[in-house]
Amino acid sequence: MSPETQMYLAQGIHGLAYGMLLFLVASGLTLIFGMMGILNIAHGAFFMLSAYLCVTVLGATGSYWLSLLIAPLGVALLGILVERFMLRRAQASGMGHIAELLLTLGVSLVLAEAVKLTWGTEGLQVNVPSALAGLVNIAGLEYPIYRLFIIVLSLVVLALLSLVLFKTRLGTIVRAAVSDPGMVSALGVNTQIVFMLVFGLGSWMAGVAGVAAAPILTVFPGLGDQIGMDAFVVVVVGGFGSLFGALLAALFLGELNAFGIQFIPKLSPVLMFSFMALVLAFKPTGLFGERE
Amino acid sequence: MRVLQRTIWWGVAATVLLGVTLGTGPAQAAGAARGFNASAVADMTGFDPAKFENPSGDVVKIGVLAPFSGDAASVGQIYWATGTWVASDINRRGGITVDGKKKKIALIKGDTMGKPANTKQAVEKLCLQDKVDVLWGTAGSHLTAIIQAEADKYKKLHLNSGSLSDTLMEGKAFTPYTFQHIWTTHSVGATLAKFFATRQERKFYILNQDYVFGHELAESFKAGLKKYVPDAQIVGEDFHPLFNKDFAPYLTKVKASGAEMIFTGDWIPDSSNLLKQSRQMGINLPVAGIFLDDINGLIAVGPEGSKGLVFASELLINFQDGIQHKWHEAWKTWAAPYNTPLYEWLGSTTGAYAESLYWLLDAMERAGSADAEKVIKVWEGDEWTGLIGQKLTMRACDHRVVRDTYVTEFVSPNKWYKDCAFMDKITTIPAEFVTLPQPKDSSRCK
The missing domain is CATH 3.40.50.2300 (Response regulator)
Known part of the structure; x- marks a missing residue:
């Protein structure tokens, strides 16, 4: 393979890896924002919190794998508490999305300050687990194993989520509850618990993404800000409530980022947002939107 | 004559005494x-x-x-x-x-x-x-x-x-x-350029944050190279968003460019993420910059990953x-x-x-x-x-x-930290090579 081809292949895989990381963050937001219709500004903060929890669990146990298990569960629990004791009350206020937006914005600000009090203001570092360190040869291209792991992890999460949502009775209830909560409630299903669990699941996915991203990024209080914004773009472009749409949008935006930097680096930071504007102009529900 | 000698002696004694007294403040003793x-x-x-x-x-x-x-x-x-x-x-x-x-x-x-x-x-x-x-x-x-x-x-x-x-x-x-x-940014560019005039590296890739400071610093480095290392080549130049997440696409371009050194004005967390991701990608090129002394970031890449970094500052203690x-x-x-x-x-x-x-x-x-x-x-x-x-x-x-400015190359082992490379020999770049000229637009400077 020529060096030039290798470079393009590398950019393609970078786009895939970053796209899958974006999907991991955005899939949780697809559940919460896209399907449940809750405008959760705190999603990026959950991502950031999970990275911090990863630092702590790693420090205590020395095991990245345990942190991948425990940190997202901690974030999921927090998500459940936020839904149960805050969001539900905000929704009952009748102020609609404004109340959700303000509340989750408040939660994100509190979390940002809480991590500073708990972990300090310095950037913290997580190393790639030794089993995933190093490079692998792909058709002559040396590529970091850990970035391939992010792709695989995202695919596993996607498969599990799809399985639960589309192939189980629980998934049917969830989809029915977010579509018509009144009808599902009349059938004897406690939709409030369903919503609480779905919110927790969405938060868990932000948590998994936070732990996955920690070894390649510095863990600092602003970690979730930009990725939270990018995740919103993925959900909007992919279409509200569409997991498949989020996957395609994340992959496309990941490639747009990588090849944008390769060919038009000065414009690459705005490509993602320009594409979102185009999609919204021509198809306001997103590429694969199922609901407005 | 004796009176004159005594007067001089008391004068000297008073000066020394005054100096010792002043020496308790932030300044040194007089004399x-x-x-x-x-x-x-x-x-x-x-x-x-x-x-x-x-x-x-x-x-x-x-x-x-x-x-x-x-x-x-x-x-x-x-x-x-x-x-x-x-x-x-x-x-x-x-x-x-x-x-x-x-x-x-x-x-x-x-x-x-x-x-x-x-x-x-x-x-x-x-x-x-x-x-x-x-x-x-x-x-x-x-x-x-x-x-x-x-x-x-x-x-x-x-x-x-x-x-x-x-x-x-x-x-x-x-x-x-x-x-x-x-x-100032002028001094940064001139300092590193003057330092590289004595080294082998001639192919530089500039990778800075995309805002005024990043652009100013890139220009100052290029101006410094033009003056002190005329045979140097800028083989690539990119400006990334602040708090950038994925450096891999930039680093792939760096690798393909044949660069021998990355010049960056990035500060944390970007400087740490750039370094960390490059080492994870197997790109072990040296990096030159002024914010590379973030210890947490250096420890993250370890002694091998931080060895050879070129760090410049207006003060190295x-x-x-x-x-x-x-x-x-x-x-x-x-x-x-x-x-x-x-x-x-x-x-x-x-x-x-x-x-x-x-x-x-x-x-x-x-x-x-x-x-x-x-x-x-x-x-x-x-x-x-x-x-x-x-x-x-x-x-x-x-x-x-x-003032003079300073450059050092991180080595391992060193006297400072065992978990990463750090300062060793310090090269002094004399003030005459790095000082920003007086502004021409000011009547105060004429």
């Missing part, structure tokens, strides 16, 4: 060059930035303008650690003599939150409510420009220890109340320098958040911040007043010996410092 004297630093046992308490009574008030909250709060923490160190040292020595009496130093926080509107509010509070004598800050030239304008409005002394822009003290932006202690060990010994008992490796040694940033304050307080003592106009008269054109014995001159016409 030696004015400047920092490490042996005069107080016993700092028990000092902890987290437990600093302002003295009461008639004090000299310094307003510390830094981001104490928000995403850049770690910068405010660094300002506080160094500010409290200098204040505690001077206070333990009894303070400085101004207005005919000894006054201790008090520090008052002004939280810029890293935002222009908050910076203006913080300055107004410090000037109007807290009535500080000096404004001291800050990182971010856009914020420093605001502080400068406000300092001019309220006629307060302003010490800039954190913003490197070449243009802050030029044209209409110049104000006699501001002194820029920190070096040697392992054996007196103040270094006083700081290090004191650090051993510090509580959170100052008990981390970031504060273990007096680094280039903490050292430069401290140096700027020591110099200011010495100028104030020699002026015998905290009054801005009187301090300005003393400080303009002042020659002073810095923390490592280097000569510093506060250029009178534009209030910028003429």
